[in-house]
Amino acid sequence: MNRTRIPNQRRIIDRRALAEEIGRLHSEDGKDARPAIVERLKEALEKGREELAERLLDKPSAGHECAGGHSFLIDQLIRVIYDHVTGDLLPQSNPTPGERLTLLAVGGYGRAEMAPQSDVDIAFVTPQRRTPWCEQVIETMLYLLWDLGLKVGHSSRTVDEMITMSKQDLTVRTAMLEGRYLWGDQALYDEGARRFRSEVVRGTARQFVSEKLEERNERHKRMGDSRYVVEPNVKDGKGGLRDLQTLYWIGKYIHNVRSASELVDVGLLTREEYRSFRRAENFLLAVRCHLHTLTGRAEDRLTFDFQRQIAERMNFAERPGKAPVERFMQFYFLQAKRVGSLTGVFLAHIDDELAQKRRRTGLLAGFSPKPRMLKGYRVFGGRIAAPGDDWFERDPVRLIEIFQLAEAEGLEIHPDTMRLIDRDNGLIKQEVGKDPRANALFIDLLTGRNDPETVLRWMNETGVFGRFVPDFGRVNAQMQFDMYHHYTVDEHTIRAIGLLNRIEKGDLSKDHPRSTKLIHKVGSRRAAYVAVLLHDIAKGRGGDHSVLGAEVAQKLCPRFGLTASETELVSWLVREHLLMSATAFKRDLTDPKTIEDFVAKVQGIERLRQLAILTSVDIRAVGPGTWNSWKGQLLGQLFDSAQERLRLGHKRDGxxxxxxxxxxxxxxxxxxxxxxxxxxxxxxxxxxxxxxxxxxxxxxxxxxxxxxxxxxxxxxxxxxxxxxxxxxxxxxxxxxxxxxxxxxxxxxxxxxxxxxxxxxxxxxxxxxxxxxxxxxxxxxxxxxxxxxxxxxxxxxxxxxxxxxxxxxxxxxxxxxxxxxxxxxxxxxxxxxxxxxxxxxxxxxxxxxxxxxxxxxxxxxxxxxxxxxxxxxxxxxxxxxxxxxxxxxxxxxxxxxxxxxxxxxxxxxxxxxxxxxxxx
Incomplete structure (x- = not known):
């Protein structure tokens, strides 16, 4: 990607001095010098790693510099080894045309993004069928690299084989796409790069994009399919480094860019988006480097036991209500969220670009269907778009309206418009938050009948959600440092809203039969949705989040347009949202006093129904496997006993x-x-x-x-x-x-x-x-x-x-x-x-x-x-x-x-x- 300039390179490794010393050792002892040469190379590797580890402690967020430094260190070692093998051990007096060899750094090494324990991926490329000299050089180099304890991923192919395999195998094609000249025959590298571009890449952009996105989706499923899992995989998880790399691969494949910065030149990213790209990549690379340093292995999962240590290494301090590890992880998830936003806009642009090419060359090349208008917005191809650059500036309430329309009409938001929203979210000032029309639109979105979960997630990722509801912004990307909660607070909340929507539509009747019936009996479905939105709104404030959240509800509900009785109900639900689960799971439900005490707090059928629904979605939204039939049975038993007591008044059944x-x-x-x-x-x-x-x-x-x-x-x-x-x-x-x-x-x-x-x-x-x-x-x-x-x-x-x-x-x-x-x-x-x-x-x-x-x-x-x-x-x-x-x-x-x-x-x-x- 973008090669980061490495300061004080000779403090990491002095290639010239190392080469001279190895040459001297060989001239003095010949082949017997091998142990001494290996030892000297090991020393150079260890000294270089120690220097980079010290730099990481001094500049703990300098991910590009650390990853680039490790790539630089390996580059220099490989070049010294190649020169030693071809110059001292296997010199050529009169090489034939076939006795040429070029070395390519591929994979993460090719991007010059190496964490301390990353594999060293090298492609050895020859012009034609490998000669004995080429095979000897490759074998000798590999043995020396293995003696250094490096994990080497290698391939040895002719240019023809490289082209053939790249056409057949997506993994090989991706590796070759970011292949970087490392050492050896420059002309041979240039020939291979030219043929790769003309014979492999040309005319296959659509296929490559489709396959890479399918590969990405499968990877996300394996990793939990959320960028907000509390033990994320820094490399392969959703919102991780691999997602950024996928953007670069696609951009490079289609536009032949040589660095991420050139994605701006070809119009795939704005300059501000590129800066976000680099900031997120820099932070994620730093975290990965810390992980490798702490574990001493190629570890990419940011587990609980390392989160605290890395937060300390990266100088995150404690703040009221938030431990350093929680602040570190909140920052991590903000970066992952930004990666998600960039990915969505980028891929939508690619989709548009490929669709335009298809229209220009297909049967309908001359046909341009007209968009329909919806309340001043352009709707075309299932997407809603702002009609002009100043659309939101002229009326900031439209920043809420567009999401409500998208949910109500089942539309996506055009990527250019998403960019405008991201740019203009600062227009949401206090007066917009108080605007009755804006709040009515927001409640319509929250209680939408189609898919409020997805649209609220878009709203959150553009920054609009947190600006319109500042209390929600405070829990944005906030994790809870425990093994019970699988997601950040905002993601948990949005998932819970989605579950309530699915329960109301009857999609979860098998797992939640009681809630599926109750949601259609409650007096206010608005109260149900707002209670789910606000139940964890006060987490991370240093007090009882239920009590503090009830106070937030008293303030927000009237703003949202809820009646006084709805406000009181929501406030009570937020304050008591843990009551039903605590009673069902920690008390004896056959003890009459348990039911009496529970009913004394609930006091009415409407509260009981609302609390039962909120409890179900809250538990299920914690993470996979948290809800089970045992919990459902206990909650159902408590509900039935409480309902019977409420209907009979406080008369005890004999x-x-x-x-x-x-x-x-x-x-x-x-x-x-x-x-x-x-x-x-x-x-x-x-x-x-x-x-x-x-x-x-x-x-x-x-x-x-x-x-x-x-x-x-x-x-x-x-x-x-x-x-x-x-x-x-x-x-x-x-x-x-x-x-x-x-x-x-x-x-x-x-x-x-x-x-x-x-x-x-x-x-x-x-x-x-x-x-x-x-x-x-x-x-x-x-x-x-x-x-x-x-x-x-x-x-x-x-x-x-x-x-x-x-x-x-x-x-x-x-x-x-x-x-x-x-x-x-x-x-x-x-x-x-x-x-x-x-x-x-x-x-x-x-x-x-x-x-x-x-x-x-x-x-x-x-x-x-x-x-x-x-x-x-x-x-x-x-x-x-x-x-x-x-x-x-x-x-x-x-x-x-x-x-x-x-x-x-x-x-x-x-x-x-x-x-x-x-x-």
Missing amino acids: RDLQVDAKKEAVAEILGDRSALIEQSAAQLDDAYWIAEPDDVIALNLVHFDAAKAAGHKLSVHCEFYEARGATLVTVIAADHPGLFYRIAGGIHLAGANIIDARIHTTRKGWAIDNFLVQDPLGQPFGEDDQLERIETAIGDALANRIELAPKLAQRPLPRTRAAAFDVNPQVFFDNTASRRFTVIEVNARDRSALLNRLARALFEGNLIVQSAHITAYGERAVDTFYVTDLVGDKIVDKKRLADIEAALLEAASDKRQRELESA
């Missing part, structure tokens, strides 16, 4: 009626085995019947009866539980102290994660414990050998055939990235959340067998666990326990609570984990 209704439902499932209900009724108290779902009770009764009939003291049954997207593990055993933590340990040993647990004891001392488990990726265990492994592990744990603690310590979590985060364990007690139990919530770093260790601490503290609810938020686990003391009372004594807290904190601590692993 326990006897609930138990009778449950028994009737179970009898229907059991059919001719319904007599089991009466046989076991005397042993199972009301709490069991209320706590468990109908189908689980039916399974438990059959299992319990079979265990008693067989005289088993321990019976374990596992089966795939489709309704919950998990595996149900039922353990029936004689109850004894420590049973819960031992069962949990056995399940963990089998490689499963417990997501919910209910513990019951019959009046005759039998434990009936139900666990829902998944694998570490959130999927159920379904294979017979997996289920058998769980049963065996539980049996071994309960029979003391294994020592749990050391065995469990040997099973670290598969997602060891959690070590990149500081998660200080915390313990919270709540004696108001249940009438019968003390609720203990433990927040800690997710790790191997955490539940087992916490359960053991509770057992050693003489506590009885009634139920456990396990939730994972990336690297953070939240485990909630409903407990009593040994006589069935709540724990209220302050010293007792302090002792329990200390024991749980020790069980959850990193120190305790290290002790177990070293034991």
